[in-house]
Amino acid sequence: MTDQITLYSYWRSSAAYRVRIGLNLKGLRYEIQPVHLLRDGGEQHTPAFRKTNPQGLVPVLEHGNRQLRQSLAILEYLDETWPDRPLLPATARARQRARAIAQAIACDVHPLNNLRVLKYFEHEWHVPQPERDTWVKHWINEGFAAIEEMLGGHLSTGQYCEGEAPTIADCCLVPQVYNARRFGVDIAAYPTIARIEQACLALAAFDLARPERQPDRPE
Known part of the structure; x- marks a missing residue:
């Protein structure tokens, strides 16, 4: 059984958009946890979110108890964890x-x-x-x-x-x-x-x- 997947995302973030595509290509079910990058100076700067990502950036992917950062590293993690429908070619x-x-x-x-x-x-x-x-x-x-x-x-x-x-x-x-x-x-x-x-x-x-x-x- 796949652990719960949650994506900390902002609707217009290019980096979060990349990971949404990767998750969808893999056919994985996930929940969106919105982080508003503009409201009240940006929710990414709050102490609560900084505990999730000290860089104060989206996306962050939570997979079970793991918190994964940086969009390209997350995409490669998805490929290694769920090899079907690969995001990286064979050679x-x-x-x-x-x-x-x-x-x-x-x-x-x-x-x-x-x-x-x-x-x-x-x-x-x-x-x-x-x-x-x-x-x-x-x-x-x-x-x-x-x-x-x-x-x-x-x-x-x-x-x-x-x-x-x-x-x-x-x-x-x-x-x-x-x-x-x-x-x-x-x-x-x-x-x-x-x-x-x-x-x-x-x-x-x-x-x-x-x-x-x-x-x-x-x-």
């Missing part, structure tokens, strides 16, 4: 490529447009909103231009980032595309990324993970 070369695409997004693109970075710009340096938006769009475009080149025309790119089944790379790509659209990035400039996103969103696992489908979304 070392393909696994490396899937991880490389995932990390290009999670480690290089996403941190530069993370909420805490933008809040620091706003409150500490008093950077106006238009300049903050320009910052976000610049780094997403820089990252997407490179990822488009990694994907477009590559022999290993199939219906999804790596082959014909969604992997950890797709779990990262789709939330970042959602985030890009929020800031007005022209996704049509990246046709392979746009095509893969649409293939992913046609699957129930991705569709059910969408921010607008989450219980804590605003009315």
